[in-house]
Amino acid sequence: MADPWQDPDADRVIDVVRRRFDLIRATRGEADRRRRRFCLPGYDLDMTCAGVAAGDLLCLAFDHRRCETLEGRNPALQWRIGDAHGIAGLPPQPDPPTDLHPLGSLHRNADNTVLIERRRGFTTVFDVAAMELTTIVDGPSAIDTDLVAKPLLRFLLPLLMRQGLVLCHAALLGGRDAGLLVTGRGGSGKSTISAAALLAGAGFCSDDFVALERRGEALVGHCIYASIMLGRGQIDHFPALAAHALRLRRDVFEKHMVPVAAAFPGQVRDMLRIDAVAVPEIVAAPRSELVTGSVADMLRAVAPTSVFSSPWREGERVRFLFDTISRLEPLAYRSGSDFGGIAAPLQARYGF
Known part of the structure; x- marks a missing residue:
């Protein structure tokens, strides 16, 4: 064959x-x-x-x-x-x-x-x-929009592995030094949380892919791509982001891309220490909240979405994610229907 x-x-x-x-x-x-x-x-x-x-x-x-x-x-x-x-x-x-x-x-x-x-x-x-x-x-x-938001992604996946860095499909948002890794399948609400957090003044390290590195007992995330991608329905809820958005060649996602470094230069964090992992959930209630989650849900969210988004399905990547992520506090990020309050749980946790 x-x-x-x-x-x-x-x-x-x-x-x-x-x-x-x-x-x-x-x-x-x-x-x-x-x-x-x-x-x-x-x-x-x-x-x-x-x-x-x-x-x-x-x-x-x-x-x-x-x-x-x-x-x-x-x-x-x-x-x-x-x-x-x-x-x-x-x-x-x-x-x-x-x-x-x-x-x-x-x-x-x-x-x-x-x-x-x-x-x-x-x-x-x-x-x-x-x-x-x-x-x-x-x-x-x-x-296309995807290329601008994530240049060289397929090449950086294996290259960063050589340097002890693992690209993870997740958002990373927080304060000055620490942040919350938000991971889940596409469409689960990561980018909506990222957009709300940006407008609320959060530190931004990732919307889609973040480079993870072990530093002693700590896990840190490095900002590779200072970009956020939002679908047509999402960006309508955030007119302040729409003012900065680019819409390039019509691509399969039909998304808009916001260059975060240009639009929110003081909020980009080159690196954040990760103190917890949250799996997003979209709920019917207006209020958003962070609640205790399960390690199993956390691992089910982070591993498949990171590994199967690339052709580089190395066992080393899976082991790294399971070994590091399983040590962190598991949370569920329940995003409510009040878009103005989606970032409130992050704000309360990290004080931005």
Whole structure:
């Protein structure tokens, strides 16, 4: 049986993508090029783009991590972004081996040295040995909301594992130093809690994916993506967020993205110590509250949603989540129908 993750043309794809980037960079003028650096947890990300508009969109969620110089204490990760829109004579890319999923498809070569993520009008290749990512995009109109909210997600999942960091599908919100990890399946209310907490003045570390790290007996979460995604029905309840929201190419989620670092710069927390985990519940009562939950419910919420949201289903990830999360206080976050009061339990716990 053929390996569904393998692309027999993967080595040819990375060669074509690199040649495309070199041609795009040679064609774009100096004013349409940019270099930026980001100090991510575990990695120094050095970004070069040929096509400023596309590069700015793809780095928007990393904006809180921008730094003038890289200190060299972390491994270096190169990211080259080329906007191919309007440029003629670029070599054609081989077709993917399978139909593209609406959120993109991931393939590799036989040696696991090349990874390829494709979406409509968008390709990123990763040379594992060189620690080099190259993205070719057919203009900003080919970039969907999900890509802007969570750039490089599929590549960062395994890379962060190398550094002892585990990406968890959860929101992390709180005060100055400590916060509450809110985890559950999509549609359970995480983003609604995040939106209400932002408007109430909470410290923001994650709406969707947070990087977890053990520090002695403590569990801390690092902010990778300073972004929040809200569906059409959700954002109507938060007009103050809607004023900052971006709606890009129509994607499968039909969501809006709020760049938190730009809209709420004083509230982004690069890191928070996690003192409890809450599973969200939507209740018919107007009042929201935090109540004692169960460890079993907590583990059922955190493990499947984190592991099955990625193709990297390592046993190490599951063990990390079960070992660390099971030590924390289990809570249930009951979100009521009064949207103005959803953040009240967080406010009472963390005093923001």
